[in-house]
Amino acid sequence: PRTISLAVIPGDGIGPEVTAEAVKVLLAVTGSSPVEFDLTEYPLGAEHWLATGETLPEKTLEALKGHDAILFGAVGAAPGDTQIPSGLIERELLLKLRFSLDHYVNLRPSRLYPGVDSPLAAPGDVDFIVVREGTEGPYAGNGGVLREGTPQEIATEVSLNTAYGVERVVRDAFVRAAARPRRHVTLVHKHNVLVNAGRLWKRTVEKVAQEFPDITHDYLHVDAATIFMVSDPSRFDVIVTDNLFGDIITDLAAAITGGIGLAASGNINMDRTFPSMFEPVHGSAPDIAGQQKADPTAAILSAALLLRHLGFDEEAGRVESAVAEDLAGRDGTRRTTAEVGNAIAAAVP
Amino acid sequence: PRTISLAVIPGDGIGPEVTAEAVKVLLAVTGSSPVEFDLTEYPLGAEHWLATGETLPEKTLEALKGHDAILFGAVGAAPGDTQIPSGLIERELLLKLRFSLDHYVNLRPSRLYPGVDSPLAAPGDVDFIVVREGTEGPYAGNGGVLREGTPQEIATEVSLNTAYGVERVVRDAFVRAAARPRRHVTLVHKHNVLVNAGRLWKRTVEKVAQEFPDITHDYLHVDAATIFMVSDPSRFDVIVTDNLFGDIITDLAAAITGGIGLAASGNINMDRTFPSMFEPVHGSAPDIAGQQKADPTAAILSAALLLRHLGFDEEAGRVESAVAEDLAGRDGTRRTTAEVGNAIAAAVP
Ligand SMILES: CC(C)[C@H](C(=O)O)[C@@H](O)C(=O)O
């Protein structure tokens, strides 16, 4: 059997609980397949920082690069925490991984599964993917502060956008659209205001579109995109957008398709120069941590994305079917995190 | 009677139609009040640019400064237009007015009026205002392009945030919260990623909050804010946020409270060094222009904000009541733009 070397970063809060269920399902689905997992757990996150002062040591980053893929739970301190500098773990661990491992495709599927409640009265048939750029834009960590704390303070944030970075993610969106029945790409940006980056994104979409003559494409300003997300979400097929707009609209997309408890994501390096990383869209939710209250579905669906990325399409499909089956049967009865994981794991073989 | 010198910029597309109704209602509500309007119309917008090559001539800007307030319709070319550089009118006219006239409070109330349909299944009692910064942030027009059109292109967008600019709008939000029953301010930002601007915004809110001991406040990342906007919008009272996040969440807020056909806004200079400007949140909608299909309600509610800004609270309240009455009685019968305006105008005196 092919052996997959998998790094597991459970992280903080509910991260370990939901990751345990994702691992359980991975092992169950591959039990009958010619693949086995060699798991290595990495204790990283807020707890680890408190204990050691390390976010992501160079040595650990190098070790992570040696794996075939990474399964990531969730990281981040509790909102009111005063020991941990705000956003430190998110930036120095999560974003550092995305940038260091060149995860330029932040893939976030949104599907309203049968039986799942949407806050929308008439959501329609929602099934789209967001291809969010993951390695540049306003997330580049560029900018600075002058005269901090004085009435003359000025603080800047610089969004960096390169032809290289935009073109590869736009092409990825078209490739993904080519494999979907509706074959449609929507660029979401704000080119009427952010003219420099906007021109680059628009021109790149026009250029790449020529390589895909049977894929249609259109454009929406990010503000208008949020309107359609609640008024007509079934119009979307493949959305391609920048790092920050992608962050915003994928949380909204998760909300209208049953909540972030169900939203999966992949941080993908399509060139495979470094391992890709799969994680639920949700955070560490410290308020319910350790109570077996978290829904592991997002983590489990992220594991399905991991399987597909590694070429195990059939196994990925089985996980998604098991999740769909479980979701269709949910009747409001409270189940523990492990009970949900057990049910899905039992349904995959 | 006090005479108000009002500049009217009907603009493009449906702008002239909806503005005509807003003017109609303004004249009706003040018919019985000790106030009269002296109207001056300014032909600006895409049509005007095509005819003259002018967006906002210095002379016109100076003339506008002489008025007590500005009523603005909508501007912008049709999406497919090839004669007008994309975004030119929006930037060189609309944003130029907001920046030149120092409209630092972009006020956008969101209220779900009785009888109005929301796309949300259970919206609850939605009544909040967004205080969007209007004169800096990513809208500053800062940034540039290097090696345009080559594979080595880099395009930047710079968000500029100043203590001066942030503090005045944050204070405005607290002042507005003090006049509302729930007395709560929510800062929306993304300080875990946009650390420089984020620190300034957070610190400023903490500082200003000390001047308002009986106002509570909290913080939400912009992505989380979009989730609450569809899952629990009644939790919001006063939101204060930057120019770009404000742009995004106010379109979403409009969508969940009946659509942008109902969403009003004020571009307000609280220091009154220059006239404030009131406009519907919607755009020029060229596809339905000139057909009397547009809903003038957003323009009329913007006129109510104008009245309130000029100190005519009683008149503003009468316009809002007339709108509420009209909305409650809507039964799906198609009415022309003028018919809606007539009905509301008839109900105000
Ligand atoms: C935690 C945070 C840095 C992260 C982001 O902004 O990308 C999160 O919101 C996400 O969407 O994965």
Ligand SMILES: CC(C)[C@H](C(=O)O)[C@@H](O)C(=O)O
């Ligand atoms: C037309 C555009 C420049 C404008 C903005 O982004 O502010 C509009 O979307 C708005 O919200 O008033």
